Amino acid sequence: MTQDTMTSSEAEQTDDQQTRPTPGADGLVDRADDSESETAADRTLIEARDLDVYYGDDQALQGIDMEIPEKQVTALIGPSGCGKSTFLRSINRMNDLIDIARVDGDLYFRGKNVYDDDVDPVALRRKIGMVFQSPNPFPKSIYDNVAYGLKVQGKDDDVDEKVHTALERAALLDEVEDQLDSSGLDLSGGQQQRLCIARAIAPDPEVILMDEPASALDPVATSKIEDLIEDLAQEYTVVIVTHNMQQAARISDKTAVFLTGGELVEFDDTNKIFENPESDRVEDYITGKFG
Numbered sequence: 001m002t003q004d005t006m007t008s009s010e011a012e013q014t015d016d017q018q019t020r021p022t023p024g025a026d027g028l029v030d031r032a033d034d035s036e037s038e039t040a041a042d043r044t045l046i047e048a049r050d051l052d053v054y055y056g057d058d059q060a061l062q063g064i065d066m067e068i069p070e071k072q073v074t075a076l077i078g079p080s081g082c083g084k085s086t087f088l089r090s091i092n093r094m095n096d097l098i099d100i101a102r103v104d105g106d107l108y109f110r111g112k113n114v115y116d117d118d119v120d121p122v123a124l125r126r127k128i129g130m131v132f133q134s135p136n137p138f139p140k141s142i143y144d145n146v147a148y149g150l151k152v153q154g155k156d157d158d159v160d161e162k163v164h165t166a167l168e169r170a171a172l173l174d175e176v177e178d179q180l181d182s183s184g185l186d187l188s189g190g191q192q193q194r195l196c197i198a199r200a201i202a203p204d205p206e207v208i209l210m211d212e213p214a215s216a217l218d219p220v221a222t223s224k225i226e227d228l229i230e231d232l233a234q235e236y237t238v239v240i241v242t243h244n245m246q247q248a249a250r251i252s253d254k255t256a257v258f259l260t261g262g263e264l265v266e267f268d269d270t271n272k273i274f275e276n277p278e279s280d281r282v283e284d285y286i287t288g289k290f291g
C-alpha cells in the first residue's frame with residue numbers, strides 16, 4: 001500500500017512509527033549517534049507537555065510545557081514554593097517516592113514518555129542522576145562513595161579507572177588523590193558536594209539534575225561548583241534549580257521562570273530572560289520587585 005492509498009489514520013500511524021524512537025528492555029531510548037549534522041544544543045533531550053503535579057488535592061505544577069536542550073545548562077528559577085524542585089523531580093520520577101504526589105501529562109526523555117508503564121524508574125535514574133542541596137556523602141571512603149553507584153549497577157569492570165575519571169570530571173581528583181581511603185565526611189562542604197557530583201557522574205548518566213547545589217556553600221566553594229557545572233555541560237545535560245539569579249545568569253544557557261501557583265511564565269535563552277523578558281511579571285521578579 002502506498003501513502004496515497006492509505007486512510008489518514010493509517011498514514012499517521014506509519015509516520016508515528018517512523019518518528020518514534022524504539023525503546024530498549026528498560027523502556028528507554030539509548031543515546032543517539034553523535035555523527036548527526038545538528039549540534040547537541042539543537043536537540044531537545046527532555047520535553048514536558050501539559051505536565052501537572054499534585055500533592056494530594058494541592059496542585060504544585062500547572063500545565064508545564066518545556067523543551068530542554070541536550071548538553072546545555074538549563075536553570076529553573078522563581079520564588080519559594082513555585083514548584084521548581086517538583087519539576088526537577090518529575091524528570092527522573094523522584095516524585096514517585098512521595099506517596100501523595102501524582103503526575104498528569106507527559107514528560108519525554110529522548111522522545112519516550114518516562115511515565116509509560118514499560119519504563120523502569122531505576123534505569124531512568126541511572127540515565128538521569130541527581131545532586132541535592134546539602135552535600136550528602138555516604139559515611140564511607142572517598143573511593144567507595146564514587147564506586148558505590150558502579151557496584152550497585154554491577155559495573156564491576158575498570159572501577160579504579162572510572163572512579164578516577166569521575167573525580168577528575170568533578171574537579172576533585174587533584175585535592176584527594178592521596179587520600180582516597182579517607183572518609184568522605186572529612187572533606188570540606190565544597191569538596192563534599194564535588195564528591196557527590198563525582199558519585200552522580202560515575203555511572204555515566206546523560207543528565208544531571210541539581211537542586212540548589214551551592215546554596216549551603218561559601219562563595220569560593222560556590223564559584224568552583226559554578227565553573228564545574230559549565231564544564232560538565234560539555235558532556236552532560238544539566239538542569240539546575242537555583243534561588244540565586246546571578247548564578248542562573250552566569251552559568252545557564254536557558255532559563256525557566258516559574259511563578260507562584262506552579263506556573264511556568266517564561267522559558268527562553270538566559271540572556272533574553274535577564275535582558276529583555278517578554279512578561280512584566282518576569283521583569284518584576286528578576287529586578288527584585290517581588291519574590
Ligand SMILES: Nc1ncnc2c1ncn2[C@@H]1O[C@H](COP(=O)(O)OP(=O)(O)OP(=O)(O)O)[C@@H](O)[C@H]1O
Nearest residue numbers: 055060078079080081082083084085086087098100
Ligand atoms: N512532599 C511534599 N508533600 C506535600 N507538598 C509538597 C511536597 N513537596 C512540595 N510540596 C508543595 O508543593 C509546592 C511546590 O514545592 P517545591 O518544593 O517544588 O517548590 P520550590 O519552588 O522548589 O520551593 P523552594 O524554592 O522553597 O525549594 C509547595 O506548595 C510545597 O509546599
